[in-house]
Amino acid sequence: MLVRPKEGLLDPQGQAVQGSLRKLGFGVTEARVGRVVDLELAASDPAEARAEVERMCAELLANPLIESVEIELVEAE
Amino acid sequence: MRPRVAVVAFPGSNDVEDAALALELLGAESTVVWHGDAALPEGLGAVVLPGGFSYGDYLRCGAIARFSPAMNAVRRFADEGGLVLGICNGFQILCEAGLLPGILRPNRQLEFVCRDVRVRVEHSAIPFTSRCEEGEELTIPVKHGEGSWYAPDDALAELEERGQVVLRYAEDCNGSVADVAGVANEQGNVLGLMPHPEHAVNPLLGSADGALILGSLVDAARDRLSVSA
Numbered sequence: 001m002l003v004r005p006k007e008g009l010l011d012p013q014g015q016a017v018q019g020s021l022r023k024l025g026f027g028v029t030e031a032r033v034g035r036v037v038d039l040e041l042a043a044s045d046p047a048e049a050r051a052e053v054e055r056m057c058a059e060l061l062a063n064p065l066i067e068s069v070e071i072e073l074v075e076a077e
Numbered sequence: 078m079r080p081r082v083a084v085v086a087f088p089g090s091n092d093v094e095d096a097a098l099a100l101e102l103l104g105a106e107s108t109v110v111w112h113g114d115a116a117l118p119e120g121l122g123a124v125v126l127p128g129g130f131s132y133g134d135y136l137r138c139g140a141i142a143r144f145s146p147a148m149n150a151v152r153r154f155a156d157e158g159g160l161v162l163g164i165c166n167g168f169q170i171l172c173e174a175g176l177l178p179g180i181l182r183p184n185r186q187l188e189f190v191c192r193d194v195r196v197r198v199e200h201s202a203i204p205f206t207s208r209c210e211e212g213e214e215l216t217i218p219v220k221h222g223e224g225s226w227y228a229p230d231d232a233l234a235e236l237e238e239r240g241q242v243v244l245r246y247a248e249d250c251n252g253s254v255a256d257v258a259g260v261a262n263e264q265g266n267v268l269g270l271m272p273h274p275e276h277a278v279n280p281l282l283g284s285a286d287g288a289l290i291l292g293s294l295v296d297a298a299r300d301r302l303s304v305s306a
Contacts, residue, residue: 009227010252012187060144063137063173065180066227 001053002070003062004034037061046073079106080122080298085151087112087142090129090166092275099275100125103288105295112145122298123160124151126167128220128273138181138223139169148174160204160301161267162294165221168259168269177262177269178236179228184221185252191220193283195247196258196272200240203265204297208289214247215286217272224271226253226260239263244270 005011011032018031039056043049053071062069082105086093097107108118112131117124131142142148148170155161155176163171171177184190193216198209209215228236233255236242244259251271259270274287 010182010185010225012183012185012252016187060136060140063140063180065229066182 001037001039001057001061001072002034003037003067004070005032006066006068009066034067040076049073078299078303079104080295080302081106081108081118081120082123082125082295082298083108083110083117083121084125084127085110085112085147085167086127087129087131087145087147087166087170089131089133090127092128092164092273095273096125096127096164096275099278099287099291100295102278103292103295105298110147112142112147115146115150117147117150117154120302121154121159122302123162123294124154125294126151126161126163126170127275128165128167131166131170134166134223137173139166139171139173142166142170143174152176155262155267158264158266160294160297162205163267163269164273164275165219165224165271168271169223171267171269176267177260178232178241179226179254179257179260181221181223181271182225182227183223184225189220189222190224190251191218193218194250194258194272196244196270197247198243199245200243200261202240203243203261203268205261205268205290205293206243207296208293215272215289216284217274217277217287217290218283219250219272221251221271224253225251226257226271228254236260241265243268244272 014032021028084096100107169181198213241261246256246258261268274290277284277287
């Protein structure tokens with residue numbers, strides 16, 4: 001799952017990264033920094049797995065006030 | 078009567094002793110509660126969640142501490158009208174636990190800020206600021222990297238209207254929305270603030286203004302216990 005600072009919200013970390021990239025000569029107009037959480041689940045049904053991850057987000061992994069979440073499901077090999 | 082006030086120690090809390098000592102100096106009997114304790118001591122007048130870096134600030138500051146057994150007890154205590162004060166990391170924990178509105182984010186300047194700041198008392202009708210005058214400016218130190226309080230505009234407007242914004246920075250500190258330094262719940266029995274009143278209880282420390290806040294808390298704890306006694 002990807003956790004990002006919500007659109008329009010001040011992201012000082014992203015600003016610092018943008019500033020540094022510009023100093024290196026890269027023409028970056030915006031940078032936003034979030035985090036990735038990799039989870040392994042034993043669930044067999046994708047819908048069930050998604051619902052469970054959504055509950056995890058609501059209870060712990062993200063704060064809906066400031067963060068948006070994107071869930072990506074990949075079948076284990 | 079010396080009212081009993083609990084200070085909750087989480088792994089990574091580092092202001093437990095300072096808070097306990099300041100409360101003792103101000104007339105309370107302080108008792109330290111370990112985060113793994115599922116119950117708070119009997120006959121408690123108030124609870125303080127101290128500053129520090131509980132659980133290493135992993136994930137988000139305060140996000141993990143809120144699941145500790147002691148926090149369930151603190152939540153029950155607050156639900157029954159008990160007085161709960163969260164200082165710095167304690168404020169972050171109370172926001173993550175949903176006991177206080179908003180959330181604390183990384184400082185706008187991305188720097189750890191560690192200095193005395195002036196904060197204005199916006200409301201003195203709640204137990205935590207009864208020794209203060211409305212509009213009074215206090216000098217109290219801050220020391221945090223993630224103290225920039227945030228709530229959406231509509232939520233902030235409601236908080237302002239209900240008088241829940243109790244303390245405001247009187248100078249630029251960390252990029253907090255509306256310069257909020259301390260906010261209370263709707264009932265007024267839970268307060269969180271980023272400045273550290275326990276580090277300002279004696280002029281030798283540079284300021285004794287923090288004693289006005291902790292002293293107010295001790296007064297209220299005493300009143301509460303003498304009513305129930």
